[in-house]
Amino acid sequence: MRNRPAYTVESVDHALQLAMLLRQEGTVRVTDAAAALGVSRSTAHRLLQTLAYRDFAEQAPDRSYRPGSLLATGEHTSHPYAALRRVARPHLHELATATGESANVQVLGGENAHVVVYVEGAAWPSVGDRFTREWPARLTSGGRVLLAHLGAAELDATLPDVDDRLRGELELVRRRGYAVNDQLTEEGVTAVGVLVRAPGTMAPLAAIALAMPSERFDVQQLPGWVGSLTAASALITRDLAAEPDG
Template structure:
């Protein structure tokens, strides 16, 4: 028998109950969520917004909320996440100190790019922590570099069928250049540049990216960013040996 802990945090309890409702009972509106939890509509809305931010929920076109990717069975990944995190963090911190933009470590999990760890920069206007979130791999900069590194006969398993030809051409260009750009494809006002981390004796399953407000993105600075990313990715790979 489980007893409610004496130190229970009510807002956490509400969020967990709400996530369970979405997973087990299907889509909910704000009023329905408020009724289930016996809280105000404004509180329910804030809870749902946080669940959406962390990918526990998604909002449909009709403004109802449903279970998000985190509440679905996890896609398999071959990346040793804890070893990657340990190897990458010191190098990511140095990269952020140098470039003054937020850095992300990303792995390929099925058709998604999963953010393993974020190191935020100190600028007032900056991209925040994306740890734990997932994005379609063919849209995220790091995801694109990992898809481009896959054997061509495996790509069809990871790309949406309705845009296959265009995406194959784009990934071919990413393969030649060695980097990828996400220019506001996943979030308005956000631009990211990514490179694959050279995987020891195997196809890369992790990537490194920097993300910035689009107003700071400059094609003139792209060579500098790609060079710094590539050097950092190589240093991470060396520490994984």
């Protein structure tokens, strides 16, 4: 289980997270960067200017920032997720407080699942900061939930090498309404995820997950965790509908 080192250079960590955010989303505004990192707008502005100076970012005519020539673009998510972060964060805090476990929100970007919001749980040991981390979607609990709700043609386009075994596993996830990642992405970490739907259309938008040390995973608690995740997911969808761009 890989957690944050005891001694980190915070400014470097923020710059690296911001670089990953640019790579994942393609476009980032100063205000969105500040909210995502939990820093002031002036700090976010300085970080973005430094990335631009070193060609990891460049400023667009509308004053937003996009990946620079030295930052591999990879697979972007479909659009910036500032509103999702803003709405989801308080619900993740409530979820982490209620369960003691770390909570995150994931979105699809090509074949990968990207963590766009993260809140660490209070139980010790905890699953540390996963913000801007990404893994193959077929392995994460959130990624599996999202893949399970794709249509057949969209799944084939997203995962060209999908086989019958994975199709069967995803169908089971869809029927159950949740997915479990038991050490598929990190040794010693188990996670449970459910779907977050977009307001209005109710189309798959994201996934919300609880991650915990595998030693604390208890199948007897699974219904309770799924219930808490499902309730938080519904609240996120509700609150997104009230957003100006929701």
